[in-house]
Amino acid sequence: MVAKSMLKSAAALVVLGLVAGTADARPVKWARAGDALTLDPHAQNEGPTHNVLQLLYEPLILRERTGKLLPTLATSWKTTEDDPTVWEFTLRQGVKFHNGSTFNADDVVFSLERALQPTSDMKGLLTFIDKVSKVDDHTVRIKTKGPNALVPNYLTNLYMMDKEWAETNNTVTVQDYKEKKDNFAVRNANGTGAYALVSREQDVRTVLRRNDGYWGKGEFPLGVSEITYLTIKSDATRIAALLSGEIDFVQDVPVQDIERLEKTPNLKVNLGPENRTIFLGMDVASPELKTSNVKGKNPFADKRVRQAFNIAVDREAIKRVVMRGQSVSAGVIAPPFVNGYTKELDALPKVDVDKAKALLKDAGYADGFQVTLNCPNDRYINDEGICQAVTAMLAKIGIKVNLVAQPKGPHFTLIQKSPPETDFYLLGWGVPTYDSHYVFSFLYHTRSGKDGTWNATRFSNPDIDRKIQSLNTEIDVGKRNATIADIWKTLGDETVYIALHHQTLAYAMKKDLDVQVSPENAVHMKFIAAK
Amino acid sequence: MQDVPENIAPSRAALGEPSAGNKRGVRRSRLAAFLDSDLLHSFLRSKLVVVAAVLSVAIMGAAFLAPLIAPHDPYDLKSLSLLDANTPPAWEKGGDRQFLLGTDDQGRDILSTMLYGTRSSLQIGICSVLLASVLGLSLGLWAGYVGGRVDAVIMRIADVQLTFPSILTALLIDGVALAIFRHHSLDGGKFWILVLAIGLSFWVQYARTVRGVTLVERNKEYVEAARLIGIGPLKIMFQHILPNVLGPVLVIATINLVLAIITEATLSFLGVGLPSTEPSLGTMIQVGNKYLFSGSWWMVAFPGLTLALLALAVNLLGDWLRDALNPKLR
Numbered sequence: 016m017v018a019k020s021m022l023k024s025a026a027a028l029v030v031l032g033l034v035a036g037t038a039d040a041r042p043v044k045w046a047r048a049g050d051a052l053t054l055d056p057h058a059q060n061e062g063p064t065h066n067v068l069q070l071l072y073e074p075l076i077l078r079e080r081t082g083k084l085l086p087t088l089a090t091s092w093k094t095t096e097d098d099p100t101v102w103e104f105t106l107r108q109g110v111k112f113h114n115g116s117t118f119n120a121d122d123v124v125f126s127l128e129r130a131l132q133p134t135s136d137m138k139g140l141l142t143f144i145d146k147v148s149k150v151d152d153h154t155v156r157i158k159t160k161g162p163n164a165l166v167p168n169y170l171t172n173l174y175m176m177d178k179e180w181a182e183t184n185n186t187v188t189v190q191d192y193k194e195k196k197d198n199f200a201v202r203n204a205n206g207t208g209a210y211a212l213v214s215r216e217q218d219v220r221t222v223l224r225r226n227d228g229y230w231g232k233g234e235f236p237l238g239v240s241e242i243t244y245l246t247i248k249s250d251a252t253r254i255a256a257l258l259s260g261e262i263d264f265v266q267d268v269p270v271q272d273i274e275r276l277e278k279t280p281n282l283k284v285n286l287g288p289e290n291r292t293i294f295l296g297m298d299v300a301s302p303e304l305k306t307s308n309v310k311g312k313n314p315f316a317d318k319r320v321r322q323a324f325n326i327a328v329d330r331e332a333i334k335r336v337v338m339r340g341q342s343v344s345a346g347v348i349a350p351p352f353v354n355g356y357t358k359e360l361d362a363l364p365k366v367d368v369d370k371a372k373a374l375l376k377d378a379g380y381a382d383g384f385q386v387t388l389n390c391p392n393d394r395y396i397n398d399e400g401i402c403q404a405v406t407a408m409l410a411k412i413g414i415k416v417n418l419v420a421q422p423k424g425p426h427f428t429l430i431q432k433s434p435p436e437t438d439f440y441l442l443g444w445g446v447p448t449y450d451s452h453y454v455f456s457f458l459y460h461t462r463s464g465k466d467g468t469w470n471a472t473r474f475s476n477p478d479i480d481r482k483i484q485s486l487n488t489e490i491d492v493g494k495r496n497a498t499i500a501d502i503w504k505t506l507g508d509e510t511v512y513i514a515l516h517h518q519t520l521a522y523a524m525k526k527d528l529d530v531q532v533s534p535e536n537a538v539h540m541k542f543i544a545a546k
Numbered sequence: 547m548q549d550v551p552e553n554i555a556p557s558r559a560a561l562g563e564p565s566a567g568n569k570r571g572v573r574r575s576r577l578a579a580f581l582d583s584d585l586l587h588s589f590l591r592s593k594l595v596v597v598a599a600v601l602s603v604a605i606m607g608a609a610f611l612a613p614l615i616a617p618h619d620p621y622d623l624k625s626l627s628l629l630d631a632n633t634p635p636a637w638e639k640g641g642d643r644q645f646l647l648g649t650d651d652q653g654r655d656i657l658s659t660m661l662y663g664t665r666s667s668l669q670i671g672i673c674s675v676l677l678a679s680v681l682g683l684s685l686g687l688w689a690g691y692v693g694g695r696v697d698a699v700i701m702r703i704a705d706v707q708l709t710f711p712s713i714l715t716a717l718l719i720d721g722v723a724l725a726i727f728r729h730h731s732l733d734g735g736k737f738w739i740l741v742l743a744i745g746l747s748f749w750v751q752y753a754r755t756v757r758g759v760t761l762v763e764r765n766k767e768y769v770e771a772a773r774l775i776g777i778g779p780l781k782i783m784f785q786h787i788l789p790n791v792l793g794p795v796l797v798i799a800t801i802n803l804v805l806a807i808i809t810e811a812t813l814s815f816l817g818v819g820l821p822s823t824e825p826s827l828g829t830m831i832q833v834g835n836k837y838l839f840s841g842s843w844w845m846v847a848f849p850g851l852t853l854a855l856l857a858l859a860v861n862l863l864g865d866w867l868r869d870a871l872n873p874k875l876r
Contacts, residue, residue, distance in 0.1 A: 250836045258839070271651075271840035332628040337651070392817065399822065403652050406823055410623030418823050 040225070040240035041545050043528065044262040045538075046253050048393040049423055050218045050246040055200040056126075056174035057135040058190040060457075060468075061427065062291070062445055063394075065172050066266075066537045067244060070223055071113075072174030072206030075104055075123070076167050078447060080533040080542075082352075084167055088118065088175055088207065092167060099162040099490065100145075106153040110230045112177045113204070113211040120149040125178040127157070131465075134191040136431075138465040139457050140169045140448070143487045161488025168448040180205045193431045209235065209541040210242060218246050231541060238545030248393050248422075254523075257282065263528055266538060268521040270339040270396060276523045287532030289520045290352040291445035292345050293395055295328075295388075295405065295513040296430075297321060297438070300473035304438040306387035306417065314384055315438070321510040323374035327412045328405055329366045330515055337400045342516040347503070348444060348454060350517045352534055355451030355499035360507065361514075371412045383413025389440040394423040396518060402441055405515075433462060435471035442469070443518065447535055451499045455483045459506060474511045588870045598862035605856050609664035616658035617646070621824050626653045632837075635844050648844040650833055659825055660849055664856070666826040670740050671806040677745030678806075679799050682752020683791070687783045689753065690760025701757065704750040715747035716809055720818050736820060740813065744806050751798055759791040793871045800864035804857045811853055827853045 051067035052059045069077075075089035089104040110118040127147045130137040143166065146158040159166060181187050184199040204212045209231060210223035223242040231237070245262065247253040250269040256262045258279065268276060268284060277284050297315040298304060304313055314320045330344035343351075347360040375383065390402035399420045406416040416439075429437040446453050460466035460483050461475035482502050489495040520532045527546045530538055580586060589595055608615065619625060630653035634641045641648065647656040689700040707715060720743040727735060763769060764787065772782050807827075813819040814828030815835075822829055827849045834846025 251838045254839050269836060269840075271837055271842070275839050275841070329628070336628045336631045336653075400651060403822055404628055407623040407626040407628070407652060410626075416823075418821055420817070420822065 039545055040238055042241035042243065043239045043264055043540070043543075044243045044245065045264045045266065046245045046247045046256060046262045047266040048246070048248050048250070048253065050221070050244075052424060052427070053190055053192060053201045054204050054212075054215070055186070055190040055192075055198065056176060056206075057130040057132070057137045058192045058201070059427075060136040060139065060172070061423075062536055063423075065535075067221060068174055068204075068206075069172075069208070069537050070210040070242065070540060071204040071208045071212055072176070073208050074173050075106075075170050075175070077539070078168075078171040078535065080531060080539070082449070082534070084171070088123075095156075100159045102157045102159065102166050103150070104155045104157070106155065107230060108153055110207050111228050112180065112207055113226060113228075114177065114180060115228075116177055116179055118175065118177070118207055119152045120155045122175055122178045123147070123155045124149050125181065126175045127173065129176065129181070129187065129189060130173055132189045134196075135189040136192065136468065137173060139468050140173070140453070142456065142465045143169070159488075162490035163487055164490060164492070165448060165450055165452070168450060172447050175207060176200075177205050193428050209237060213241075220245050229541075235541040236544035237541050238543050239540045242540060257523055260525075264522070264524040264530060266522055266536070267396060268523045270337075270341045270521070273339070273341065273521050273523075281526050282523055283526050285522045285524075285530065285532050286341070287520055288343070288351075288534060289445065289518045289532070289536050290350050290447075290449070290534035291443050291518045291536070292348045292350050293342075293398075293401065293441065293443045293515045293518055294345070294348045295324075295515065296440050296442055296472045297324070297511070297513075298435070298471070298473055299511055300475065301434075301438075304386060305436075306385070306438050308385040309380070314378070314380055314386075317378045318510065319374045319378040320380065321513075323371040323378070323412060324409065324414075325510050325513050326364050326367045326374075327371040327414075328408050328513060328515070330363055331366075332408075333401055333404050334516055337397050337404050338516065338519075341396070341519045341521065343519065345514040345516050347507070348458065348512050348514045349451055349503075350446060352449055353446045353451055353454065354449060355496065355503060357500075357503075360503055368411050375412060375414075380413075383415060385415045385417065386439050387417045387419055387437075389426060389429055389437045390418060390420040391423040391426040391441065392420040394426070395441075395443045396520075398441060401515065405441075430469060430471040435473070437471055440471060442471075444469070445535060451503065452483065452486045455479075455486070455502060459483065459502075459511065472511050474509070476505075476509075479505060585870055589866070592866065595862060595866045598859040598866075601855060601859040602863060605664060605852065605859070606668060608661055609668050612658075612661035612665045616655075616661045617644070618655040618658040620654040620659040620662055623823065628653050632842055634842070638844075647848050648842075650830070650845050651837065651842075654825075656830075656844060656848055659830060660827070660852055663826045663830050663849065664852060666737075666820060666824065667807050667810055667828070667853075670737065670744065670810045670826070671803050673741040674744035674748065674806045674810075675799050675803050677741060678748035678802065679752050679795055681745065682749035683756050683788075683795060685749070686753035686756025687760055687787060687791070690757035691764050691779065691783050691787065693761075697757070700753065704753050707747075707750050712747040712805070713809055713812055716743040716813060717816070717818065719743040719746050720813060724818070740810060740819060743813070744809050747809070748802055748806065751802070752795060755794045755798060756791045759794065760787055763787045763790050797864060797868040797871060800860065800867055804860045804864065807853070807860075808857060 049063050051064040052061055053064060056068055056072050073087050075087060077085045077087040079085050088107050088110065090107050092102060092104045095101045095103055106120060112118060124147050131141055131144065143159045143163045144157055145160045148156050150156055186198045186200040190196050190198045190201050202215055209226055209229045211226045213222040213224050215221045221244040225237060225240050247256060253265055254272050257265050273284055276282050299315050301313050303311060334340065334342050334344050344363055345361055346363045349356045388402055388406060390399055392399040402418055402420060406418050409416050429435060430440060430442065444454060444458060456466050457469045459470060459474060459479060461480050462470050479502060482498055486495060486498060520536055522530050522532055524530055530543060630649050631651050633645050633649040635648040636643050636646050645655045649655055685700050689697040720739060723739040723742060769782060769786060772786055810819060810826060811828030814826050815832040820826045820829050830849035831846055837845050
């Protein structure tokens with residue numbers, strides 16, 4: 016007996032020793048349904064793309080999980096004393112890119128100018144910029160078109176590239192994603208981030224290794240030594256891989272599996288709200304819909320049709336059944352985190368099938384009509400299930416919806432092309448600036464130049480556009496908020512979008528890992544400690 | 547067995563068909579010949595085959611009578627209520643008599659959806675087998691009878707296609723067709739795209755078999771006689787040679803029916819088949835697969851079982867038919 020127990024404790028010691036030996040760092044296998052669309056830091060302003068990019072590249076200022084702005088490649092920033100339209104950023108010294116070259120002001124000027132190119136998808140965030148200039152190697156100034164208090168908020172997803180690397184590898188021009196163009200930066204990366212790229216197979220696996228020359232060593236826990244980011248589209252396969260212990264962390268747990276995972280002894284689930292709203296968009300301005308049986312006119316151009324759709328969709332039923340309670344039904348496409356959000360805006364329209372039918376009849380569509388609904392099937396939680404439920408709800412008011420569900424790559428292309436190639440679509444929008452202007456400028460502003468790049472509704476209202484522009488330069492917070500409220504009020508009557516719900520996130524992981532949900536759904540691995 | 551002894555094709559007597567030259571008394575002798583044939587005897591001798599046949603007929607019958615016997619119409623989106631979703635089968639706790647085998651994640655009755663889904667799967671299977679066999683038969687006859695360059699070209703194409711798994715070919719054709727018709731409303735079009743994709747990926751087997759048999763047949767006296775009296779090649783091919791190659795084609799078609807149904811299910815499972823609003827068996831399994839870990843086993847179990855049973859039964863029939871029609875095995 017004694018010998019046996021000694022053997023046991025010896026074994027325990029060995030195990031402890033092994034654990035202790037690896038305690039300072041561990042590899043993490045991480046799975047999600049969808050992959051980054053590209054590694055070009057400025058080609059796509061899309062959540063999962065940023066999620067991978069933020070491991071490799073860094074912004075001047077990072078938004079932490081708590082919402083706080085954290086000095087990253089810039090150590091401080093302020094407007095200059097004599098001119099409120101000039102922002103001065105002091106850059107961090109001693110920062111190296113993965114290839115060893117030094118980070119300096121030239122890289123910042125280059126990166127911001129690159130992000131302003133016509134093919135950049137980040138240009139919509141930078142409409143306030145007049146000029147970027149270098150003061151010295153560690154100081155950069157941004158001249159804005161007018162006084163703008165929110166400048167730091169717009170820079171949290173703007174990653175800094177190495178100027179020389181981009182020039183050497185012929186990637187000075189941003190990849191034109193929607194035209195399916197390619198460049199060196201799409202599959203290679205040279206950032207300052209805590210993790211460097213080892214290998215990448217698009218939509219299969221991306222391997223990253225901890226950057227030994229990282230400037231934040233000692234400042235952040237950096238408990239993850241290697242990241243294997245796997246794209247596993249099938250919900251069942253992803254969860255099976257977690258249950259079997261093959262992977263350590265699933266970033267998008269299907270709502271139906273939360274209960275089961277919570278009950279599994281060596282796993283845990285962290286829940287939290289995301290700063291994102293899921294909604295439907297309609298082409299409200301084309302003379303004719305491409306996929307409808309109504310010819311010669313556009314049913315969505317009639318506000319009554321949009322209102323009928325709005326009150327035919329039973330959000331609470333979608334929440335209860337499709338989302339299993341893991342969402343917050345929405346009446347507005349701005350999540351509660353956003354400046355300008357109010358409970359009144361978010362009030363749910365009352366579901367009324369009879370009234371919806373009456374509205375359709377008034378509009379001249381007593382027998383309904385046909386239209387195609389484009390839906391992603393690997394981007395949002397249960398996205399295809401939501402679309403199916405909407406299809407059935409619209410059938411009840413006589414609308415025959417053809418559902419086309421496809422992966423997010425081709426789906427987003429339909430929305431981003433000019434002119435857009437969809438009549439009716441599902442989209443989710445997250446707001447990294449925590450301000451309504453971001454929603455307005457991308458989703459409501461007339462599509463022109465840097466604005467309205469994700470507005471596939473063709474909605475265009477010069478008065479609203481002017482007001483959206485004014486938000487860029489209004490420095491008086493009270494006045495600015497009044498304009499935001501005013502815009503939301505006008506838009507509320509238009510029903511350009513049908514808000515469905517604010518998304519809730521569920522992360523599942525092994526018990527010895529602790530990844531908290533971030534409202535932006537970006538997992539900053541450098542904050543994770545080894546246990 | 548004396549009329550076509552050196553031929554791997556089945557005897558016409560076995561198929562219950564009169565030989566080409568003897569057309570007298572056709573109507574009476576067909577039934578009589580069938581009742582007296584080896585085919586019927588060998589069928590009745592094997593209990594397994596009888597069970598397989600009964601099962602196939604039952605599943606197919608139920609599927610084609612779906613609109614009459616299904617308790618709900620799952621394609622009628624108006625009748626769906628999300629609130630019925632995820633109901634377990636009637637005998638389980640929380641079950642509802644209205645939904646005998648439970649409902650799926652959108653509130654569709656599983657039993658009705660299965661009936662309709664099997665019908666779609668079968669329709670696609672049968673249509674694509676027809677397409678594949680007509681195409682393969684014509685090309686095989688043509689290649690075998692004409693020979694030379696035509697033969698070489700057709701058979702090399704067939705060889706190339708054989709190097710790809712049929713599911714890959716089907717995926718390719720499906721993808722191309724979808725890209726072409728991207729801007730068209732696909733109301734019902736998806737059905738024909740699937741038929742095309744599956745049909746085109748299966749024609750090779752028919753063509754190769756038919757060509758083989760045709761090569762043997764074209765040198766026989768009856769063909770030469772026909773040629774001597776001035777009958778055109780088309781007429782010789784389709785009226786004289788065709789009846790002699792139908793046997794193997796029938797066997798391939800039966801087995802291919804299963805393969806076609808499974809291919810359709812696979813395509814739907816991969817998300818490029820029938821839309822989720824008009825589920826086939828494959829689509830149902832794909833949807834149910836998502837709920838494997840959450841305890842809603844009925845969503846995947848029943849359609850999966852139906853597909854397996856149908857495939858097994860038709861396969862057994864096909865196997866038996868192949869053996870029964872093969873004179874060398876008797």
